[in-house]
Amino acid sequence: MKKILAFLLVLVLSFSILTACAPKDAPGDQAAEEPGKLPTAGMGTITKLGLGHVISIEKSRDKTEDKSAKAQADITIMAVGFDMDGKVVSAELDVAEASVEFDENMAVVTHTAGEFKTKKELGVDYGLIKTSVIGKEWFEQAQALEEWMVGKTVDEITGMKIEDGKTAEEDLVSSVTVGVEVYLEALKQAWEEAIDVENAVTVGLGVKTSIASSKSAEADKGALAQVETVIAATAFDADEKVAGTVIDTAEVKIKYDLEGKVETDKTAEIKTKNELGDDYGLSKVSSIEKNWFEQARALGDWMVGKTVDEITSLKLEDGKATDEDLVSSVTIGIADYLYVVEKSAQTAK
Numbered sequence: 114m115k116k117i118l119a120f121l122l123v124l125v126l127s128f129s130i131l132t133a134c135a136p137k138d139a140p141g142d143q144a145a146e147e148p149g150k151l152p153t154a155g156m157g158t159i160t161k162l163g164l165g166h167v168i169s170i171e172k173s174r175d176k177t178e179d180k181s182a183k184a185q186a187d188i189t190i191m192a193v194g195f196d197m198d199g200k201v202v203s204a205e206l207d208v209a210e211a212s213v214e215f216d217e218n219m220a221v222v223t224h225t226a227g228e229f230k231t232k233k234e235l236g237v238d239y240g241l242i243k244t245s246v247i248g249k250e251w252f253e254q255a256q257a258l259e260e261w262m263v264g265k266t267v268d269e270i271t272g273m274k275i276e277d278g279k280t281a282e283e284d285l286v287s288s289v290t291v292g293v294e295v296y297l298e299a300l301k302q303a304w305e306e307a308i309d310v311e312n313a314v315t316v317g318l319g320v321k322t323s324i325a326s327s328k329s330a331e332a333d334k335g336a337l338a339q340v341e342t343v344i345a346a347t348a349f350d351a352d353e354k355v356a357g358t359v360i361d362t363a364e365v366k367i368k369y370d371l372e373g374k375v376e377t378d379k380t381a382e383i384k385t386k387n388e389l390g391d392d393y394g395l396s397k398v399s400s401i402e403k404n405w406f407e408q409a410r411a412l413g414d415w416m417v418g419k420t421v422d423e424i425t426s427l428k429l430e431d432g433k434a435t436d437e438d439l440v441s442s443v444t445i446g447i448a449d450y451l452y453v454v455e456k457s458a459q460t461a462k
Contacts, residue, residue, distance in 0.1 A: 159194035159202050159313035163303030164346035164359040166190045167295050168383040172212075173338075176373025182219060184327075184338030184367040184375070185212040191299040192346030192457070194316035195307060199266045204259040205318040205346075205460055206296055208232045209363075213338035219330035219373050221338075229322040233460075247290055257288035258296065267304040271297045303346075310357035313348035319456030320344055321449055330371065338367040344385075345453035349461050354420050358413045358457070360450050361387045362405075401444055411442035412450060421458045425451050 167189040176182035187210050194203040211229045216222050232239050233252045242250040249257075261284065262270050274281035278292040326339040342365070347358040363385045368376040386393050386405045396404040403411075415438060416424050428435050432446035 158196055159310060159316065159348055159356075160197045161195040161199075161307040162310045162313065162316060162346060162348040162357045162359060163193045163195065163305075163307035164191070164344065164361060165193070165299035165301065165303030165306070166344070166361070166363065166385065167298050167302075168363055168365060168385075169295075170365060170367050170377065170383070171379050173367050173375050173377075173379060175375055176215070176217070176219065176369075181217060181222075182215040182336070182369060182373045182375075183212055184215075184340075184369075185210070186338075186340040186342075186363075186365040186367065188322075188340075188342045188344075188363050188365070189295045189299050190318060190320060190344055191296065191303050192316050192318035193300060193303040193307075194310075194313060194348055195304065199304070200264055201262045201266075201270070203316040203462055204262045204300070205316060205462070206255045206259055206299075207234075207318055207320060209320055209322040209340075209342045211322050211324055211340045211342070213324050213327045213340070213367075215329070215336055215369075215373070219336040219369060219371075221327050221329045221336070223324065223327075225325050225327055227323075229324065231320050231322070241291075245290065247287060249288065249290075251291065254289045254291050257285070258293065261285055261289075262300070267301055271301055273297070306359075308357055308359060310348045312350040313356035314351050315349045315461040317347050317349070317457035317459065317461030318345070319347070319453035319458075319460070321453050321456070330369065330373075333371075335369040335371050335376065336373075337369070340365040340367075343449045343453050345450065345457045347454055347457035347461070349458065352420075353458070354418055355416045355424070355454070358416055358454055359387075360409045360413055360453070361385045395445070399444060401441065403442065403444075405445065408443045408445050409450070412439070412447060415439055415443075416454065421455050425455050427451065 169187045172185040174183050189208050192205040193201060196202050209231050214223045236252055237250055239251050278294050280289055280293050322342045324340055328337045330336040342363040344361045345358055348356040350356045365383055370376050390406055391404055393405045396402050429448060432448045434443055434447055
């Protein structure tokens with residue numbers, strides 16, 4: 114009997130030793146059992162979404178004996194996704210370049226209906242390749258710059274070597290010869306004003322530009338070129354649902370006097386509706402007493418967790434939302450905002 118008990122004790126001890134020595138599951142093995150689980154915040158995971166821009170009207174010109182007046186607004190835009198270390202995970206760069214031309218009587222001659230294409234949307238039709246020393250179109254150079262930014266912090270990117278406004282970085286000079294300073298400025302703003310997002314894996318940019326509100330000169334009133342650019346920087350999760358979005362509008366007005374000279378200060382800062390904040394003044398006439406930036410933010414919050422199809426299927430009356438969840442916080446027309454969010458899904462990466 115004692116021999117049997119001793120034998121059993123040896124078996125139990127042997128089993129215990131083998132169990133203790135067996136390797137434990139590695140963290141990677143455990144994660145592999147959950148293929149549908151989204152990664153937690155870490156390297157390469159988008160935790161912040163930023164929208165940056167730079168607005169310029171410096172290329173606008175007066176009417177002269179030799180040339181007619183021409184107003185031009187250049188809106189440089191960047192939508193950027195950052196990880197928890199502040200490194201760029203995804204970047205989308207574009208420029209809305211819209212001009213309004215006038216005849217000798219300061220009447221608008223540019224077709225005002227429809228939508229102006231951005232530089233990226235123009236693609237090969239933009240025409241930079243004809244004069245490019247590296248034989249690359251604008252959109253190709255923009256994409257090369259975006260790719261170079263990935264994995265770097267804003268400080269690392271803005272600290273790039275620059276000569277005469279162009280990059281002097283060895284790994285960029287063969288693919289980017291356009292001036293880059295304005296793009297770096299937009300990137301910096303995107304970082305400074307970034308919002309927090311969760312479970313985001315891609316970021317896209319949507320833009321719509323119109324000059325429909327531009328006006329010809331009248332007997333006692335000078336001409337007006339008005340360029341309205343609606344923008345959305347949107348982050349999406351793995352299920353293509355909105356993880357966060359920043360909506361803004363650049364309403365650029367270039368006024369002319371009766372002589373055809375630009376009255377608007379071409380060097381003054383032009384702020385977007387978000388940047389104007391309370392100074393935009395919508396709350397004074399709003400039935401819900403909310404300013405534009407507050408309503409745009411509420412609309413963006415409502416979009417989180419929804420697909421683009423769910424967002425664009427929102428019922429509208431006269432361009433305004435009728436949804437019970439929105440009518441108490443958003444009374445402005447939103448058709449264009451839904452449109453640019455939809456466009457941002459098409460460029461998401």
